[in-house]
Amino acid sequence: MNGPAHTEPPGEQPLRTDVLTARRMVVKVGSSSLTTAAGGLDSDRVDALVDVLARTRATGTEVVLVSSGAIAAGLAPLGLTERPRDLARQQAAACVGQGLLVARYTASFARYGLRVGQVLLTADDISRRTHYRNAFRALAQVLAMGAVPVVNENDTVATAEIKFGDNDRLAALVAHLVRADLLVLLSDVDGLYDGDPRRPGSRRLREIRGPQDLADVEIGSAGRSGVGTGGMVTKVEAARIATDAGIPVVLTAARHATDALAGRETGTFFHRTGERAADHLLWLEHASSPRGAVRLTAHAVSTVAQRRGPLLADGVTRVDGDFVAGDPVELQDESGRVIARGLVGLDARELPRLQGNSTREVVHQDDLVPLVTTALPTPPAPPTPPRVRIRIHSAEEYARSSPQTQATSTSTARGARAYPRT
Ligand SMILES: Nc1ncnc2c1ncn2[C@@H]1O[C@H](COP(=O)(O)OP(=O)(O)O)[C@@H](O)[C@H]1O
Numbered sequence: 151m152n153g154p155a156h157t158e159p160p161g162e163q164p165l166r167t168d169v170l171t172a173r174r175m176v177v178k179v180g181s182s183s184l185t186t187a188a189g190g191l192d193s194d195r196v197d198a199l200v201d202v203l204a205r206t207r208a209t210g211t212e213v214v215l216v217s218s219g220a221i222a223a224g225l226a227p228l229g230l231t232e233r234p235r236d237l238a239r240q241q242a243a244a245c246v247g248q249g250l251l252v253a254r255y256t257a258s259f260a261r262y263g264l265r266v267g268q269v270l271l272t273a274d275d276i277s278r279r280t281h282y283r284n285a286f287r288a289l290a291q292v293l294a295m296g297a298v299p300v301v302n303e304n305d306t307v308a309t310a311e312i313k314f315g316d317n318d319r320l321a322a323l324v325a326h327l328v329r330a331d332l333l334v335l336l337s338d339v340d341g342l343y344d345g346d347p348r349r350p351g352s353r354r355l356r357e358i359r360g361p362q363d364l365a366d367v368e369i370g371s372a373g374r375s376g377v378g379t380g381g382m383v384t385k386v387e388a389a390r391i392a393t394d395a396g397i398p399v400v401l402t403a404a405r406h407a408t409d410a411l412a413g414r415e416t417g418t419f420f421h422r423t424g425e426r427a428a429d430h431l432l433w434l435e436h437a438s439s440p441r442g443a444v445r446l447t448a449h450a451v452s453t454v455a456q457r458r459g460p461l462l463a464d465g466v467t468r469v470d471g472d473f474v475a476g477d478p479v480e481l482q483d484e485s486g487r488v489i490a491r492g493l494v495g496l497d498a499r500e501l502p503r504l505q506g507n508s509t510r511e512v513v514h515q516d517d518l519v520p521l522v523t524t525a526l527p528t529p530p531a532p533p534t535p536p537r538v539r540i541r542i543h544s545a546e547e548y549a550r551s552s553p554q555t556q557a558t559s560t561s562t563a564r565g566a567r568a569y570p571r572t
């Protein structure tokens with residue numbers, strides 16, 4: 151475990167109201183906080199975590215646990231001494247380790263008469279609206295029946311295309327999914343430091359009020375545990391996703407979980423920076439895979455970026471991808487820069503016929519998420535309608551390609567869909 155160079159003594163601090171008033175919280179614990187130095191699950195640490203969560207549950211606060219550790223738990227039983235680099239052996243380790251992990255939680259929560267329910271998700275499960283609603287219903291029901299959902303990525307079947315990539319991000323998305331009041335990220339380090347926590351002189355940041363507070367912070371990758379994945383980068387990103395959606399975040403060490411959940415000043419507190427968005431807008435921004443891209447006139451870019459109105463057909467200059475009405479698409483400026491995401495209201499194939507049409511709506515204003523924050527000037531409307539160029543790719547080919555490729559590719563219509571439509 152990485153010991154931070156400097157841990158500031160907890161002084162007498164006011165309690166954190168956002169923690170005390172949370173009625174539903176998502177707690178994420180990293181692999182490094184659940185394993186022994188020799189590898190394998192550390193039962194004492196699992197029990198210590200469950201003690202805290204069961205006490206919180208007993209006060210009436212609902213808890214969803216997002217737990218990493220499947221791969222780490224599967225290493226020793228498969229004779230592996232370190233986390234494999236290749237996906238196939240990671241899948242095998244997760245397959246063996248996930249069962250052990252949930253068995254351990256089941257036994258540990260049983261000491262308090264609490265049941266656990268395993269929930270394994272892939273990005274695909276929440277990147278489509280119907281699945282998103284389904285996942286919400288399932289989790290809400292597990293909570294309503296008094297059990298503790300233990301969520302992890304479904305690493306055994308998750309391939310690169312459908313991976314969340316890290317459980318910090320998964321936890322932020324689950325926090326939004328279950329409409330949590332608080333997200334708690336438990337790691338092997340007791341908060342966000344302004345530099346490498348092992349370096350003498352690095353200071354723990356007590357609170358983050360917005361991106362401006364992160365300007366001079368050195369945010370590094372995973373420490374020496376060898377089992378963690380994203381390091382601070384993914385935790386700060388997860389905090390951004392959650393706080394943007396109105397969910398405050400506590401980031402601290404698993405060993406400080408009691409203090410953190412009691413609202414005491416420990417770790418780093420990320421204040422909420424935004425309001426909870428409509429479900430489908432968060433889904434659109436963070437969880438959806440765009441099915442295509444639409445390039446806009448300068449005038450339409452300005453309208454969309456400032457969310458002053460819908461995207462109309464006469465604002466479209468080019469269409470990439472084989473999307474149909476209801477799909478998420480990227481909205482790009484004339485240079486191919488992505489300026490927003492939107493749920494498109496028309497099929498890609500319909501758009502050429504609507505060239506120059508200023509009454510047909512391509513994306514409704516309520517189905518837009520601007521991704522650029524800078525105010526864009528409003529250029530005059532173009533005098534003549536632009537020509538629409540259609541370039542169709544298969545959805546899977548489009549999703550895999552880089553933004554540059556997406557902007558410049560010349561492949562022709564294939565019409566294949568990667569996944570069944572929902
Ligand atoms: N600015 C920073 N503040 C705190 N920790 C940092 C920072 N930069 C990098 N880290 C590293 O991030 C590690 C935590 O990430 P990780 O190993 O992925 O943990 P987990 O398994 O809990 O997800 C810490 O052990 C630490 O070494």
Ligand SMILES: N[C@@H](CCC(=O)OP(=O)(O)O)C(=O)O
Nearest residue numbers: 181218219220221316317379
């Ligand atoms: N889903 C993987 C963990 C992925 C992950 O993000 O790990 P960590 O950085 O330890 O939270 C597992 O259970 O092994």
